[in-house]
Amino acid sequence: MPDSPLLTAAAVAVIAMAIAVVVAVGLKVLRSFRELGTDAERATYKTLHAASRAGQHLRTGLNPAGAAKASRQLRGLLGCDALAITDTTGVLAWDGAGEELRPALMGLAAKVLDGGPTAVIPAGELQPLAGRTLTPDVERAVVIAPIRAGARVVGVVAAFAPAAGAGLVRATGEVAGWVATQVELAELDASRTLLMEAEVRALRAQISPHFIYNSLNAIASFINTDPVRARELVVEFADFTRYSFRRHGDFTTLAEELRCIDRYLLLERARFGDRVQVSLRIAPEVLSTVIPFLSLQPLVENAVRHGLEAKEGPGHISITANDSGAFAEVTIEDDGVGMDPEQLRSVLAGHSDGDHVGLRNVDTRLRQVYGEDNGLVIETAPGEGTLITMRVPKSQPRHDA
Incomplete structure (x- = not known):
């Protein structure tokens, strides 16, 4: 056909334009990716973002609702199979696998809650301590770090993983320390609220004797x-x-x-x-x-x-x-x-x-x-x-x- 060269040229032009668009989009995506920084910078941002989101949920202190939401973010930070948060009376939150161990956690954490240091229980020792038979996929090590608010232990962070290496132990301790800071800030907010209420009561007490006496005298005069x-x-x-x-x-x-x-x-x-x-x-x-x-x-x-x-x-x-x-x-x-x-x-x-x-x-x-x-x-x-x-x-x- 006489017009086939024209059709061929048009097709080539369309293909060239499509390639150019794809290349332009690819360069834009690559450029935006580079703007995020290096791998280390992106990892830092991800860590800070997760900590910030978890902190929002702990703003009112250790309670089941806040701990449940924060535990999801904190488990991502540690990269562990499961993460639990407790107070001194029970498990507040559990995120991840192995909930069969939940009933045993307070017993495992007893010494830490009594003021002891971080406890590390290897995978092979967790089964007898838990007092129950665990399936192979549940067998994990656990790191239990105390949440210290001042001189008090107010709970623990427990991280479950196939093995408890030095990195996981240190990271769990840091996360527990960070949670403790959020708890202390929540307690400080509560103290400030109580102080404000005390100041209002002081103002009411100030109004009461002086002003009321004079007002009643003024009313009586009329x-x-x-x-x-x-x-x-x-x-x-x-x-x-x-x-x-x-x-x-x-x-x-x-x-x-x-x-x-x-x-x-x-x-x-x-x-x-x-x-x-x-x-x-x-x-x-x-x-x-x-x-x-x-x-x-x-x-x-x-x-x-x-x-x-x-x-x-x-x-x-x-x-x-x-x-x-x-x-x-x-x-x-x-x-x-x-x-x-x-x-x-x-x-x-x-x-x-x-x-x-x-x-x-x-x-x-x-x-x-x-x-x-x-x-x-x-x-x-x-x-x-x-x-x-x-x-x-x-x-x-x-x-x-």
Whole structure:
């Protein structure tokens, strides 16, 4: 056929283009593979990635749900046939083959749980120690390493493999040490939570004697002269105390805290009259920001008690809340008597008891929750009033109001 050379040429062209595409794709894949680094770098990344994923599951300490998920990642790190995690009372998780040995593991780990060193049981010795007949495919060696949290052994990591070489022994010990670190971090988080709760209880105790006594006296003064006002103040007092002494949650919203402050100031104005003047400027977009419970009210109380109460004549408190990028910024400013900066530093460092304890408690809690760089910023001087600034992240996925 006359056009066969043309068809042949077209076919060759198509084949050439296909080869070019394949080569281009291959080069791209090869290039992306090289970007992953050397074999050692890829192995390091794989190890760190597995450790990171396992750490997420141990964030709440040693418990069956977290241990079961972490054990899968940790078995991959060790490359063993099976991996088990226990606490001091029983097996929390078992991943891999040989679960026939699960009932015997606590007995095998008894000496390690009592404070002994890592135990290595060769494959030939495991069967009689397990107290049962094992099929040949179940016969394995086991390395049992203690999980030490401080001076305590809180559990073990047990790795099962055909043989227990020096590499497996060292690696199992390192994994157990890493698990111990996660347990200690979980315990630290729990301690921090308890400390925050203690700080909140301290703030409630601070509110209780001073403020309640004065508020009830102020309400009593209106019973005969203005009973309607007295009833209104009783309702405000009940709402304030209900909020302040609630038993659930370490966090609230900025809007809820501002409502609490409004009730507090209504009660204080009933006592001080026109001596306490207040202005607010609140950006609506930050009202839903989550903040630690009772973190603003003590700052306003500090402004009233230590700023304006000792001042002659009227005093002014300004409360603002603004959107500052990733943060909500709240300021509380008074034109009261102020205080000596050195005394303030002593209060915040915990070297001075009594007055201004609310400032120290709030500052401590903010640093515990958001980091050392996120405490209160306080500007003050004798006779110059006080300006307190608090910045909190607008996005806090782990904190529920």
